[in-house]
Amino acid sequence: MPIVINLDLMLVKRKMTLTELSEKVGITIANLSMLKQGHSRAVRFSTLEAICEALDCRPGDILDYEKPSQVGQAD
Amino acid sequence: MTRSIECQSCGNDIPVGATAAGNQVECEQCRTMNLVPSPVPISRATRIMVFLIDAVWYISLALFAAVMLAAILLGNRGLSETTFDSGIPIPIRVELEEPMRISIENSMAYVTGYNYPLVDHLLPDNLAVWFSFALFWGCFILWIVYQVRRLVRSVRRGSPFSPRNPRRIRSISLTIFAYVVAVNLSNLWLYHVYSDQIVIGGMEIDSPVISYHPELIILALILLIIAQVFEWGSRLQADFDRTV
Numbered sequence: 001m002p003i004v005i006n007l008d009l010m011l012v013k014r015k016m017t018l019t020e021l022s023e024k025v026g027i028t029i030a031n032l033s034m035l036k037q038g039h040s041r042a043v044r045f046s047t048l049e050a051i052c053e054a055l056d057c058r059p060g061d062i063l064d065y066e067k068p069s070q071v072g073q074a075d
Numbered sequence: 076m077t078r079s080i081e082c083q084s085c086g087n088d089i090p091v092g093a094t095a096a097g098n099q100v101e102c103e104q105c106r107t108m109n110l111v112p113s114p115v116p117i118s119r120a121t122r123i124m125v126f127l128i129d130a131v132w133y134i135s136l137a138l139f140a141a142v143m144l145a146a147i148l149l150g151n152r153g154l155s156e157t158t159f160d161s162g163i164p165i166p167i168r169v170e171l172e173e174p175m176r177i178s179i180e181n182s183m184a185y186v187t188g189y190n191y192p193l194v195d196h197l198l199p200d201n202l203a204v205w206f207s208f209a210l211f212w213g214c215f216i217l218w219i220v221y222q223v224r225r226l227v228r229s230v231r232r233g234s235p236f237s238p239r240n241p242r243r244i245r246s247i248s249l250t251i252f253a254y255v256v257a258v259n260l261s262n263l264w265l266y267h268v269y270s271d272q273i274v275i276g277g278m279e280i281d282s283p284v285i286s287y288h289p290e291l292i293i294l295a296l297i298l299l300i301i302a303q304v305f306e307w308g309s310r311l312q313a314d315f316d317r318t319v
Contacts, residue, residue: 030098031319039099041317 004064007036010055024054081229083109086239110316115233128220128227135220139213143206215254222247236312241305248298255288255295262286 011021018036022029027047034040035047048059055062079088082102089102089109096113222243229237262285 027319028096030096034317035319039317040319041314043319047319 002066002068003038004066005035005038005062006064007032007051007062010057010061014055014057016055021051021054025050078114078232080109080111080232081234081237081239082107083238086225112234112316117231117233121227121231124227125231128224132220132224135217139209139217142209142213211257215250215257219247219250222250234312236305236308238309238313241302241309244298244302244305248295248302251291251295251298255286255291258286258288 011018018029018032022032025032025047027050031040035043043063048062051062052059077090077092079090080100081087082089082105084107085102085105087102087104089100091098091100091111093114095111098111099108100111101108226235226240226243229235229240
């Protein structure tokens with residue numbers, strides 16, 4: 001999928017664990033883990049808002065777009 | 076407390092822990108990864124529905140087994156001699172007047188235009204025939220009850236829109252279509268076996284009766300539409316389950 005999730009990067013930058021983020025955002029670790037690993041199909045605006053607030057970042061810091069050819073080269 | 080979810084690929088029951096919601100578990104049978112949905116509270120109506128369909132399922136199984144067992148036991152006592160080709164005397168209960176016609180349907184002979192049977196027992200006193208009929212109709216009924224039971228159990232699990240359910244509903248619908256075809260084949264067979272054995276002065280046996288069973292065909296078509304709705308529902312459910 002060309003949409004890349006940079007949640008793990010932001011967590012490292014903010015020195016926060018997934019468990020801490022889960023407690024702050026109110027979403028289960030399993031769901032956050034699914035998002036982090038790119039297994040989710042959609043993200044609610046409310047979830048994005050809560051994550052941005054907890055990590056003090058913008059949606060673009062978490063979500064990125066890579067063209068399929070770039071993804072192929074990266075692989 | 077453990078509960079079970081249904082594999083989206085093969086329908087196998089997968090036991091999961093109470094805190095497994097949101098995780099992925101592997102089906103031991105087909106190795107498909109399944110997302111564990113959040114547990115949903117079971118309503119009283121669902122509990123009653125599950126109890127009733129379980130009761131119907133076990134009663135159907137017991138009846139089917141009893142009929143089959145009785146046929147086997149009676150058959151061993153020498154009651155299963157084949158009388159397919161022998162002439163079977165058919166009791167005539169009504170005096171007919173011309174120009175009435177006789178039709179054969181569902182193992183009975185009718186005067187065309189009347190609902191009561193002229194002869195209500197066309198099948199020979201042959202255990203093999205009754206055994207075949209019981210096996211045939213029993214399998215139809217058991218299959219439908221089994222599929223309905225699986226549907227109800229998926230509702231109890233909180234996953235009525237699992238990808239297996241549209242297939243189950245479609246299967247029930249096709250079984251009903253098959254029933255209509257089987258009834259007509261049965262009528263055709265009865266006609267060929269008995270049409271030359273019913274002889275009443277001046278009367279003629281009508282051509283084989285085609286039972287269209289419009290009520291069953293409409294039911295089967297409605298079920299096909301419901302299956303399509305469930306198909307869409309299962310796609311939406313898959314999207315919903317993977318939305319964070």
